[in-house]
Amino acid sequence: MKKLTFTLLVLLALVAIPINSTAHACTIPTITIRGVTEDTSVTVETHDFPANREFEVRMGLIGAKGMNGILIGAVDSGPGGSLAFTFAIPDSLRTEDLIAIRLDSTTGGYYAFNWFTNTTFGTHESAYPVGKVEVWPIISVVSVKEGSLVTVKGSSFPENEDIIILMGEYGTEGIDGVAISSINAGGNGMFIKTFNIPERLHSESKIAIRFELSSSDVAIHDWFENRTGGCGSGSVNVICDGYTGIPTITILSVNEGEDVTIRTNNFPADMDFKVLMGKIGTKGVAGTLITTIDSGEGGSFTASFDIPDSLTEDYQVAIRLQTENGVFYAYNWFYNTTSP
Secondary structure, three states: OOOOOOOOOOOOOOOOOOOOOOOOOOOOOOEEEEEEEOOOEEEEEEEEEEEEEHHHHHHHEEEOOOOOOOEEEEOOOOOOOOEEEEEEEEEHHHHOEEEEEEEEEOOOOOOEEEEOOOOOOOOOOOOOOEEEEEOOEEEEEEEEEOOOOEOOOOOOEOOOOEEEEEEEEEOOOOOOEEEEEEEEEEOOOOOOEEOOOOOOHHHOOEEEEEEEEOOOOEEEEEEOOOOOOOOOOOOOOOOOOOOOOOOOEEEEEEEEEEEEEEEEEEEEOOOEEEEEEEEEOOOOOOOEEEEEEOOOOOOOOEEEEEHHHHHOOOOOOEEEEEEEEOEEEEEEEEOOOOOE
């Protein structure tokens, strides 16, 4: 299903990249892919990184350059230059063939990004020094019972860490919210727990939830829709209650250069889907935004969308429907010629 291709990094300028352990002024930080274990981990090597900087690590859908991706953790560039780091691939990206990875410095404006094929290749060993990786906890909203309960999955928490859970109004990140419970992450740093929604938030349409580590100032937050079967924001891996399978789309008809009609299959209910169109071969990733639709009752429904001006002359066009968080998506392509 997944085929090893090659990794290509596009720079804005042609520069010579010396391979050594020290960063130099006026160079561009870059990362190369050293090895991948399918659906599990990726090892990268840095080049020309500035010294003594903290870099946040994100992964996301291909085409987005890792921006606004899932926050994996943070690394310290130490002496700078060339270092090796290994990161776990988040659950919500493990079905992707291509994944973007990005490192952003918290100060100074430095960044580097690349992408990799999610299939086993290369090696996680490196001749360069191995940098320290700080893995940050992840929370996932599993399911919701409106005005009553929310179930959350936690992973990558410090072992046996005491955690305080708070809920508050949407947009507050749970800061100064109602203290709901206190739990322990256990010996493997993982848990699935159900919490009562506080009475003062029963009528809220969206609710913020926050997990504060008792031994430090680290806090993880998310939000969820206060409706039975609702989902979270998607800033982390989100699983909808009661939904299984894979959403797909079928092309029904095309009016050349004007519009295309599709039928959905097995779509989750009550979710907003962005409709994107792009060049053939892109799977619609980072394509032109046509509109946003509500999946309503989910399952199968028919819809028509205008072909954007930038693609009216293209012989083949890719179309993609995806949720804002990228957890649910479907794509296909069509010949831009009038036909059923």
